[in-house]
Amino acid sequence: MISEKIKILTAGNSAIRAMFEEGNRLAALYGRDKVYDFSLGNPNFPAPDSVRQAMMDELSNEDPVLLHGYMPNVGYEDVRKAVADNLNERFGTGFQANNILMTVGAAGALNVILKTLLNPGDEVLTVSPYFLEYGNYVSNYGGRLIPVPAKADTFMLDCEAVRAAITPKTKGIILNNPNNPTGVVYGEAEIRELAAVLEERQKALGMPIYLISDEPYRELCYDGRTAPFLTKYYANTILGYSWSKSLSLPGERIGYVCVPDACEDHDLVFKAAGIANRILGFVNAPSLQQRAVARCLGDCTCNLDKYDANRRLLYGELTAMGYTCVKPQGAFYLWMKTPGEESAFVEAAKKYHILFVGGSNFNCSGYVRIAYCVSPDTIRGSLPGFSALYKEFQIER
Amino acid sequence: MISEKIKILTAGNSAIRAMFEEGNRLAALYGRDKVYDFSLGNPNFPAPDSVRQAMMDELSNEDPVLLHGYMPNVGYEDVRKAVADNLNERFGTGFQANNILMTVGAAGALNVILKTLLNPGDEVLTVSPYFLEYGNYVSNYGGRLIPVPAKADTFMLDCEAVRAAITPKTKGIILNNPNNPTGVVYGEAEIRELAAVLEERQKALGMPIYLISDEPYRELCYDGRTAPFLTKYYANTILGYSWSKSLSLPGERIGYVCVPDACEDHDLVFKAAGIANRILGFVNAPSLQQRAVARCLGDCTCNLDKYDANRRLLYGELTAMGYTCVKPQGAFYLWMKTPGEESAFVEAAKKYHILFVGGSNFNCSGYVRIAYCVSPDTIRGSLPGFSALYKEFQIER
Numbered sequence: 180m181i182s183e184k185i186k187i188l189t190a191g192n193s194a195i196r197a198m199f200e201e202g203n204r205l206a207a208l209y210g211r212d213k214v215y216d217f218s219l220g221n222p223n224f225p226a227p228d229s230v231r232q233a234m235m236d237e238l239s240n241e242d243p244v245l246l247h248g249y250m251p252n253v254g255y256e257d258v259r260k261a262v263a264d265n266l267n268e269r270f271g272t273g274f275q276a277n278n279i280l281m282t283v284g285a286a287g288a289l290n291v292i293l294k295t296l297l298n299p300g301d302e303v304l305t306v307s308p309y310f311l312e313y314g315n316y317v318s319n320y321g322g323r324l325i326p327v328p329a330k331a332d333t334f335m336l337d338c339e340a341v342r343a344a345i346t347p348k349t350k351g352i353i354l355n356n357p358n359n360p361t362g363v364v365y366g367e368a369e370i371r372e373l374a375a376v377l378e379e380r381q382k383a384l385g386m387p388i389y390l391i392s393d394e395p396y397r398e399l400c401y402d403g404r405t406a407p408f409l410t411k412y413y414a415n416t417i418l419g420y421s422w423s424k425s426l427s428l429p430g431e432r433i434g435y436v437c438v439p440d441a442c443e444d445h446d447l448v449f450k451a452a453g454i455a456n457r458i459l460g461f462v463n464a465p466s467l468q469q470r471a472v473a474r475c476l477g478d479c480t481c482n483l484d485k486y487d488a489n490r491r492l493l494y495g496e497l498t499a500m501g502y503t504c505v506k507p508q509g510a511f512y513l514w515m516k517t518p519g520e521e522s523a524f525v526e527a528a529k530k531y532h533i534l535f536v537g538g539s540n541f542n543c544s545g546y547v548r549i550a551y552c553v554s555p556d557t558i559r560g561s562l563p564g565f566s567a568l569y570k571e572f573q574i575e576r
Numbered sequence: 577m578i579s580e581k582i583k584i585l586t587a588g589n590s591a592i593r594a595m596f597e598e599g600n601r602l603a604a605l606y607g608r609d610k611v612y613d614f615s616l617g618n619p620n621f622p623a624p625d626s627v628r629q630a631m632m633d634e635l636s637n638e639d640p641v642l643l644h645g646y647m648p649n650v651g652y653e654d655v656r657k658a659v660a661d662n663l664n665e666r667f668g669t670g671f672q673a674n675n676i677l678m679t680v681g682a683a684g685a686l687n688v689i690l691k692t693l694l695n696p697g698d699e700v701l702t703v704s705p706y707f708l709e710y711g712n713y714v715s716n717y718g719g720r721l722i723p724v725p726a727k728a729d730t731f732m733l734d735c736e737a738v739r740a741a742i743t744p745k746t747k748g749i750i751l752n753n754p755n756n757p758t759g760v761v762y763g764e765a766e767i768r769e770l771a772a773v774l775e776e777r778q779k780a781l782g783m784p785i786y787l788i789s790d791e792p793y794r795e796l797c798y799d800g801r802t803a804p805f806l807t808k809y810y811a812n813t814i815l816g817y818s819w820s821k822s823l824s825l826p827g828e829r830i831g832y833v834c835v836p837d838a839c840e841d842h843d844l845v846f847k848a849a850g851i852a853n854r855i856l857g858f859v860n861a862p863s864l865q866q867r868a869v870a871r872c873l874g875d876c877t878c879n880l881d882k883y884d885a886n887r888r889l890l891y892g893e894l895t896a897m898g899y900t901c902v903k904p905q906g907a908f909y910l911w912m913k914t915p916g917e918e919s920a921f922v923e924a925a926k927k928y929h930i931l932f933v934g935g936s937n938f939n940c941s942g943y944v945r946i947a948y949c950v951s952p953d954t955i956r957g958s959l960p961g962f963s964a965l966y967k968e969f970q971i972e973r
Contacts, residue, residue, distance in 0.1 A: 180784050181693055181841070182717070185848045188855070196649065196854075225640040234635055234864075243622040247825045252593065283680060283829070283858060290857030296578055315855035320579070387577050428644045430863030432680070443577070451582045457593075458585070458712035460687030461680060465862040466827030467631075 194540040202534050215561035217535040217549040222427040224482040233474040252457040254281025258473040265476040270408040280436040281464035285395045288419030288436045289316050294455040297322040304352040308543035334361040336369045342376045351389030356406045357396040357509025360541045360548035364404050364509035374413040387415050387443045395421040396510040398479045401487050414441040422472050425479035433468035486511050489551040500569045511552040518572040531564025591937040599931050612958035614932040614946040619824040621879040630871040649854040651678025655870040662873040667805040677833040678861035682792045685816030685833045686713050691852040694719040701749040705940035731758040733766045735773050742777045748786030753803045754793040754906025757938045757945035761906035764804050771810040784812045784840045792818040793907040795876045798884050811838040819869050822876035830865035883908050886948040897966045908949040915969040928961025
């Protein structure tokens with residue numbers, strides 16, 4: 180007698196979350212240090228101490244009625260201004276407070292954006308493989324997610340495939356750059372090409388097509404790469420950001436939506452997004468977290484070197500063993516071809532207490548996603564297992 | 577080109593929120609102490625110092641990776657256990673961790689419950705006057721909110737009217753006790769009568785009818801009254817709670833859903849609610865707030881005496897002036913008959929810098945809701961204005 184839609188989901192549930200719980204089970208049996216859990220994007224490096232200091236200072240010195248009280252649904256004005264100023268400084272944009280709406284993480288941001296935009300039956304594209312939760316987010320508002328395959332092997336944007344997938348029902352495309360699960364970073368050339376396709380289709384179809392950017396990994400780019408700041412390339416861009424990864428605060432649920440002035444009907448979209456934030460039950464982003472992140476905007480790359488060291492270690496070792504991997508350019512995921520049938524490989528890895536998530540959970544079988552936001556010891560400890568696993572599958576073949 | 581449903585809402589927006597912003601505008605013009613803002617349920621009494629201490633202690637002594645990291649979508653196991661134990665102690669229930677799901681406040685809790693239960697076209701009853709946001713929450717999931725008028729003048733439950741409103745499409749009824757906006761508290765007799773009606777209709781129609789309890793004001797009852805704990809009276813009860821009012825933390829967004837074992841299909845409902853929490857984009861309730869409230873469960877009545885003093889002062893003075901008011905039994909709202917046309921009265925009050933929300937914003941015109949969760953000075957300062965306002969309307973009549 181519950182919702183039919185959600186009842187279907189109870190049968191499956193999230194494989195990522197199931198693996199996270201399997202990790203906890205194995206850790207209880209064998210000890211946390213004997214389990215090599217690469218399943219969840221839960222940063223193992225702590226939040227910078229500036230977050231703790233900012234929170235302690237707010238708690239010590241701010242009037243608790245103001246600190247813990249309601250503020251406008253879009254968030255504290257001064258916090259939104261600080262976020263806008265920081266973006267302007269880093270990306271040469273011209274945002275003000277009323278381009279920024281504070282949210283309950285990027286998941287909250289995406290739900291606010293989709294609630295704001297979608298009518299039942301609308302289609303939203305995304306590049307596949309992709310974070311399967313997008314399907315649920317779009318479905319929440321009666322929309323339909325249309326996966327558009329990335330280019331084979333490189334997993335780069337296939338702009339011609341995007342063009343072909345656009346119909347009069349297309350409301351937008353969710354782009355995740357740097358990418359979960361593949362670790363690729365789309366560069367300026369790809370983004371320009373995508374923007375041109377969207378511009379052309381907007382004009383031809385006489386309707387806006389929104390570029391919905393999911394960018395919790397924005398600051399995590401390696402080898403000098405950067406992820407292009409999308410509002411500079413395409414007017415109808417709406418960004419969703421989270422400090423979950425950049426400040427290691429995934430449990431605290433803090434992020435923002437950015438609606439640039441150039442976005443068609445900015446005032447209406449921004450007002451509607453504030454209402455969406457309210458009526459979906461978020462009401463506002465948690466107040467202490469808002470005040471804290473506003474004071475730590477300069478620390479979003481503080482763990483980059485550690486992730487990069489992990490990336491080099493893991494990619495180097497796994498490719499040396501014989502595995503075929505996409506070399507990660509951003510985020511903290513390594514996307515690896517399975518040397519045999521995917522589910523057998525994922526199962527076999529558990530023998531070595533190695534946990535990762537099969538590619539079919541990202542709509543792309545024959546791969547696994549290895550989240551390397553872990554302690555370097557976890558990587559080092561897992562290597563004998565990875566090696567034995569590889570050999571096991573060579574023999575079986 | 578945005579969502580049609582939300583576009584309609586942008587034309588109106590929340591009168592409560594608009595009044596809150598009017599209050600800020602007047603405060604900027606005349607000084608905060610010259611504005612008597614009774615519009616929003618934003619507690620003016622600070623959170624107990626135990627909240628600050630708990631947060632400081634967690635920040636000082638807990639591993640930040642655990643403190644700020646992901647936990648299961650339903651919340652920390654030990655926090656849920658602490659909440660369950662506290663309820664058991666206070667209400668003689670037998671809850672365990674897996675009856676409790678931590679949420680982003682009561683608004684988050686209600687959205688999770690409705691997402692879990694509703695199929696498009698389902699009807700949800702509520703007692704009117706009511707918090708208009710319920711209509712949006714129900715509509716989020718394709719349902720239709722059916723207001724059932726309370727008894728005239730007393731604003732008590734009209735169980736016969738509830739019975740008459742139940743159809744084969746009825747999925748449940750949202751009950752808010754103590755009540756916003758009327759300040760009444762339904763007692764044991766009313767709840768038993770309601771439970772009997774629901775039991776009888778469930779049986780006759782061969783389907784569950786859920787009692788959805790919205791109880792952020794649970795601890796705020798006066799004159800020795802208590803709000804009956806609903807799971808003890810009716811099996812298919814699902815509770816949504818928030819610490820917004822009891823610990824003065826509305827901006828921090830922390831609450832819970834309670835699904836008792838006796839609820840039909842408990843395991844399925846609980847699992848579905850966890851998925852709803854995840855896919856709506858909450859993911860989990862903010863982690864620091866979870867840990868803090870678990871340590872302050874004994875402090876939920878710490879401001880009761882102050883609200884009671886406000887209630888006595890305001891009710892005493894307003895009735896002495898000649899106003900007709902429902903005597904508040906709980907929550908922190910005074911429900912007052914307007915001595916003239918409602919909107920003219922609300923407008924006229926602004927001349928005296930007095931702000932409150934018209935009853936038509938709760939589906940009941942001819943009344944206003946006066947939120948007395950303010951400083952006693954605000955009440956005292958407003959009294960000359962209230963008096964002049966009353967006289968003004970006597971003359972006009």
